[in-house]
Amino acid sequence: MRRLLLVAALGFPLRAVAQGQATRDTIPRDTTPPAAYFGVTEYKLARQKLEQDMQRGGFSVYIIADMEGLAAAVRNQTEMRPVSRGGSPQHERFRQELTDEINALIVGARAAGATQFIVNEGHGGTLFRNVLVDRLDPEAILIRGYPKPIVMSTGLNPMVDAIMIVGAHANAGSPGIISHNFAFDSFTVNGRALNEAGIAAFIGGEMGVPMALASGDDVLTAETRQMLGPLETVTVKTAFSRSAAAVLPPATVHRLLRAGAARAVRRVRAGELRPLTLEKPYRVRFCLRQSYVKDEWVRATVGQLDGVNPGGGPGCFGYTSDSAEAVGNLLNEIEWTVLKP
Numbered sequence: 242m243r244r245l246l247l248v249a250a251l252g253f254p255l256r257a258v259a260q261g262q263a264t265r266d267t268i269p270r271d272t273t274p275p276a277a278y279f280g281v282t283e284y285k286l287a288r289q290k291l292e293q294d295m296q297r298g299g300f301s302v303y304i305i306a307d308m309e310g311l312a313a314a315v316r317n318q319t320e321m322r323p324v325s326r327g328g329s330p331q332h333e334r335f336r337q338e339l340t341d342e343i344n345a346l347i348v349g350a351r352a353a354g355a356t357q358f359i360v361n362e363g364h365g366g367t368l369f370r371n372v373l374v375d376r377l378d379p380e381a382i383l384i385r386g387y388p389k390p391i392v393m394s395t396g397l398n399p400m401v402d403a404i405m406i407v408g409a410h411a412n413a414g415s416p417g418i419i420s421h422n423f424a425f426d427s428f429t430v431n432g433r434a435l436n437e438a439g440i441a442a443f444i445g446g447e448m449g450v451p452m453a454l455a456s457g458d459d460v461l462t463a464e465t466r467q468m469l470g471p472l473e474t475v476t477v478k479t480a481f482s483r484s485a486a487a488v489l490p491p492a493t494v495h496r497l498l499r500a501g502a503a504r505a506v507r508r509v510r511a512g513e514l515r516p517l518t519l520e521k522p523y524r525v526r527f528c529l530r531q532s533y534v535k536d537e538w539v540r541a542t543v544g545q546l547d548g549v550n551p552g553g554g555p556g557c558f559g560y561t562s563d564s565a566e567a568v569g570n571l572l573n574e575i576e577w578t579v580l581k582p
C-alpha cells in the first residue's frame with residue numbers, strides 16, 4: 242500500500258510537506274461513506290461472489306501484488322506513481338515488472354500442481370490499478386480498482402489453498418525500502434506486531450489458509466519469517482536505506498520467484514506451512530502514522546469508527562473482535578479515511 246502523504250516519510254523538503262498539509266486543510270473534506278460513493282459490496286458478499294467465480298477442487302493460489310518490493314524498485318515518486326498523479330513515465334516499466342513477477346509466481350505454482358490463480362492488486366498509490374491486464378497470465382482472475390472490501394485481502398475465502406505476496410515491503414519503522422504499514426506506525430494483534438503480509442496471513446489464517454510466500458527486500462523477508470514462521474521467501478534486493486538497495490536483475494528475480502512458488506505449493510500440500518492462528522478475542526492496538534496523527538480530521542474520523550476506543554497515546558486506538566475479517570474491514574474503513582479517489 243502506498244499513499245500520497247508518503248512524501249513526509251520520504252524526506253521531501255519540509256516546505257512542500259507544509260504546503261501540502263495547508264492545501265489539505267483548506268479543502269472541504271469528503272465525508273461520503275464508501276458505500277454511498279460508488280456502491281461497495283460488503284466484505285462477506287464480495288467473498289461469496291468470488292467463490293462463485295472460482296473452480297471447485299484443484300489448488301487455488303491468492304496472490305497479493307504490491308510494488309515497493311519489486312525487482313529494482315527503490316523510489317516511490319518515479320517508479321510507483323503514474324504521470325497522471327504527478328509521477329513519472331518510469332511507472333509503466335514497473336507495471337510491466339509487477340505483471341512479470343506475478344506471472345513468474347503463477348508459472349512456478351502451476352508447475353507444482355496449482356490450478357487456479359486469483360490476483361488482488363495491493364498497491365494503493367494508483368488506487369489499485371497497476372497490473373497490465375493484457376499481459377497477465379490468461380488463467381488468472383484479477384481484482385482491480387477501489388474502493389474494495391478489505392483492500393489487500395478482498396474476496397479471500399476458505400476455498401483458497403495458499404496466499405502469496407509479491408512486491409511486498411517491510412513494516413513501518415523498519416529500515417526497508419519504502420517501509421510502511423497501511424496508515425499505521427504500529428499495528429499489533431494480541432501484542433504481536435503484524436506487517437501488511439502478516440495482516441493478510443491473520444485474515445487468511447482464520448479461514449484455514451496459510452501465507453506461503455513473501456517476496457521483497459531483505460528486511461521484509463527476515464521480519465515476515467520471524468512473524469509467521471518459515472514460509473518461503475524470495476529476497477530481491479538488500480536495503481541500504483529506505484530508497485537505496487543492492488538489487489538483483491529482474492530475470493534472476495523471476496527465476497527465484499518461479500522456484501519459490503513451486504516450493505511453496507509443495508510445502509502447503511505436504512502440510513508443512515500452517516495457517517496463522519491467534520487466540521480469540523483478537524485484541525488489536527494501532528497507532529496512526531505521524532502525518533495522520535497531526536491531521537485532526539483523520540484522527541477524529543478514525544476515533545468514531547464502530548468499536549474503536551482511544552488509548553495508548555495520541556492517534557493510538559484499541560479494537561477487540563472475534564473476527565479477523567471484521568478487523569480487515571476496520572482497516573478498510575481507515576484506508577477509506579486516508580485514501581480517497
Ligand SMILES: [Zn+2]
Nearest residue numbers: 242243308364
Ligand atoms: Zn504499495
